[in-house]
Amino acid sequence: PTATGSVQVPETIEVSGTLDGGLKRYSGIGDGGQSESQDAMFELADGATLRNVIIGAPAGDGVHCTGSCTLINVWWEDVGEDAATFKGGTNAAYTVDGGGARSASDKVFQHNGGGTLTIRNFQVENAGKLYRSCGNCATSYERHVVLDRVTVTNTKTVAGVNANFGDTATLTNITVVGDAKKATKICTRFQGTT
Template identity: 35%
Template sequence: IGPCNLYNVWFEDVCESAITIKQTSGQSNIVGGGAKNADGTVVQYAGAGTVKIDSYCAQTFGDLYNSCGNYTTQYKRTTLISRIIGSSGSALAVINPNHGDVAQFDTGSLSLSSVTDICKACEGVTTRPYCNVGSGIGVSNLD
């Protein structure tokens, strides 16, 4: 599956993930739209390349973006996050630095309320579910 663009798509009462991206290269863009009542992850990234999330609204969510860390084949993944309105969430991004993941944020454009972390770092593995190893890691500002 190649890169895609999603514009102004809304999700309500998300069980597992609202969006799963499995591209093997390139950049996918999620622009506008939002999700609410997401028990887990809103955007699950299982592919390679870049995912850009811009002008998105998330309300009562686990993670806005999660770089899958327990697949047999792993990739370096990049996410670019800007202009987010978020409330009552765990993290904007969960990445696996040991796989080379990078998350960049336009921190000046974020409007957050009761969001625990901007970025959580996990150790991606291929033999068991990955685990949280820290927060505030891998955060760099988009300029």
């Protein structure tokens, strides 16, 4: 989408309830690189919703959800270290509906807490993994991802899960676009460590 304006972000924006960005472009956190110690641009409280936001660069560690959260029509133009991190507990439900992400050197969605992440009506282009359940987080939760109506272009892996933690990935209506020589892996099973 075309941005309707721009917002310079000097420090993490704490969101509780709903933040509707009106499709403005938010940027200014971190250095756009792969350092794991960058701040998030948005930190969502349990139950919060972020909608209609264009995340430009630099965007640091993107969006953090501390509990259940909903991201609607959120667009990452150039993913930084990662696009969003889901950090709630076992019963957390996270939804990403609409939107898309481009240029992620490594991961787009990082699932570090427990619960279920649903990603639907989403597009990703030029990325490493669209989804990865944490392979070495302090708590080895069972993590679940549901992907429906997702288009991936020039992306290495759609979902990476830890088979030994009981993780699951459920994929329907996935469209893969890209160079046949760099075939996209649909689901990769890893062994998580603690």
